[in-house]
Amino acid sequence: MTEFGKITYYSEISQMMFGFGDSHSPNPDTVRLVESILLDQLRTLVQEALKYSDGKNLGGEELVFLMRHSKQKMRRFVIYLRNRHNKALLQQPAGATDKQLLDKPVGELMEFIERIDETGEFTDLEEIDEVKFERQLRADRISLALDEKRYLEFCKARCRSFTSNHTIQRSLEKLRVWVDPKKEINFRREALDVLAYYAYQTVAEIVDYALLVRMDTKTGANPFDHLPGMYYTATMFNGKHQFQEENPDYSKVHSSQPQITVNEVKEVMRRIHTPQAGKLNFGGPLPETHYYLLSNPKYFN
Template identity: 75%
Template sequence: METDSDITYYNEISLMMFGFGDSHKPNPETVRLVESIVLKQLRTIVQEALKYSDGKNLKGEELIFLMRHNKQKMRRFVKYLINKHNKLKIQVDFTEINLDVKPKSDLLEFIERIDETEEFTDLTEFDEVKYERQLRADRISQALDEKKYLDFCKARCASFLSKDTTYRSLVKLRLWIDPKKEINFKDDALDVIAYYAYETVAEITDYALLVRMDSKSGTDPLKHLTGSYYTSTMFNGRHKFEEPNPDYSKVYMSQPPISVNEIKEVMRRVCTPQAGRIHFGGKLPETQYLFAL
């Protein structure tokens, strides 16, 4: 029987990193480091959210409330809730989805209540980060053979709730975060946590690829302008976007896995306040380095 200390998301995170742009076979040490970062950040998020609860019972609303300062990430979460609702509706009653009608759920209604300016539910604004991830995935898919393309599709579907039944996945996630079972998590809270974990892996991978791109730019401050900011790290020499017909077959497969040092550099940049950062002389908030928020 699996004990609390045996719980790991190594396989899921390895797949997710591949799906977000890492090598087909991510570095095992890098995956373990990312897993430890994700776990630490989730536990910090939970402790922050408990400040808005009674200290022991945690609901999804308290976790969502932490995201209120980032309208773009809140919008991305709203899209996630809508897509999840529509997927379940299709699976249950096979009816067509009316995209003009927003579904109702407790979490969506809570977001609407705290959305005084209607910024959180305005989904018309362009999401640059989401677009760059999709563009990167498209470029990768064109560089893969049939077998690796199928593996890539599988990796793109990986999440912290993708194995076994949803109930078993939630139990595993709860024990991973709270092995001593000191907190009473509502199901919607664990669903939000799973989403935060997924976004944390995505952002770490995004930033690691940016670190790699910066290291390739050398002393030329304008070199990184060729191609998309997230995507150009995967294109070397004449295989960048200025070519009318870049040879994608030579792009992705030659990229080494994201290294431990690249992840450490990401954390150094995120956790160390930059010179001149405006914080009005006050202490930086505890959540300023949390990727999901």
């Protein structure tokens, strides 16, 4: 097909799922299902974004524009851009100027966000991002249970993304060919950067919601078990919720964490497609799935 051969992100997605809270060795069938969902998601995003361009050329602004209805998603992306900018400052070669750095695509995207941010809420980062906080809480609980070797593996998985620090251009080209194998669309570099960010966040949400589904099956009708954040920790344990005891047994976080199953992911997609059949939020605010996790009926049949 291409210089990449048969393109797959199986390895990357498997490690990301572990980093987000799945088993150390995710279920292969589940990983392949997530990969299939992700590819459909990215291709849908591209087609939606092309409506705001000439239909053939795609820049990063069109993809960022799709996030405009969710201030939290936009804020996470702003933080992502700022972190990338700070990293570029640290890695700039001798003699590089701030003007040269600001001319990079990351600067153009920030300027675009500021232009469409009429109320300033997209760049207001003082409000706590509960989803991000609870993901960090879950990672902290897992890390407490790991020995040195597994902890290093977990850290590596947490750093995995759809771009490689050493071969960014090649990574983005692989993503472009995966999404558009017939080369019908002209992607600008920043468009591929945003697409890689979307892909990463989609995998994170699938894992989040799969753990929500698992927590729902464990807790039954107990309303107190659906408090915000509970599923990020309680789903890591078999049997009794260990945080009810004085000395939590963190060892079960890693050694006994069951793999996320195909049926759990299918249930996630079913609930997103037909939310009246079962809430994913369990009493909290509705989950923000628009343009991160689109649904296709074929995934829950």
